[in-house]
Amino acid sequence: MIAKETFVSSPTRALVHRLVTEALSNGDFAVADALLAPDARFYTNLRAAPFIGPEGFRFYIGGVRAGIPDTRIEIHRLIVEDDYAFARWTLHGTHTGDLHGMPATGRKIALEAFDFFRIEDGQVAEIRLKFDGVDLLKQLGVMPAGDGVPAPLRLMLKARTKVQRLLRA
Numbered sequence: 001m002i003a004k005e006t007f008v009s010s011p012t013r014a015l016v017h018r019l020v021t022e023a024l025s026n027g028d029f030a031v032a033d034a035l036l037a038p039d040a041r042f043y044t045n046l047r048a049a050p051f052i053g054p055e056g057f058r059f060y061i062g063g064v065r066a067g068i069p070d071t072r073i074e075i076h077r078l079i080v081e082d083d084y085a086f087a088r089w090t091l092h093g094t095h096t097g098d099l100h101g102m103p104a105t106g107r108k109i110a111l112e113a114f115d116f117f118r119i120e121d122g123q124v125a126e127i128r129l130k131f132d133g134v135d136l137l138k139q140l141g142v143m144p145a146g147d148g149v150p151a152p153l154r155l156m157l158k159a160r161t162k163v164q165r166l167l168r169a
Helices: 011-025 029-035 051-065 133-139 151-169
Strands: 036-041 074-079 082-092 108-120 123-129
Touching: 011 029, 011 051, 011 074, 011 108, 029 036, 029 051, 036 051, 036 133, 082 123, 108 133, 123 133
Parallel strands: 036 123
Antiparallel strands: 074 082, 082 108, 108 123
């Protein structure tokens, strides 16, 4: 978890730590309901528009937990300044269920992620989650691992280049 020498107590740190450990890692959505502002914005790799409020958080994280029911979050670093926090963590688990539309692969994953939090009036007002989606697909065996650009991505890039050429003509 968090190294002892880097831990300095603050209301923001306690709030973010509780959200990550109890809601994300343990799936306690009552905690998320209490800690997230009703209009909180939760940005993820899943879609361009943010999920809104505790309901949006519950939908996204519930989908992750449905796909990876043994989800465990290991926090590596939690940096807090005033009403802002940055967390670097790894999600450990096994993909045994539907993960936002992706059928179970049975594979274990260790996905490193970063979260930026903004706190307003004692509640989380904004979360920006970032992780490497290509790395996730490789760990799940959906995309081949290895060096270079995967074949499906090469085809997409070639198609985009051809479309751009046609549009310029």
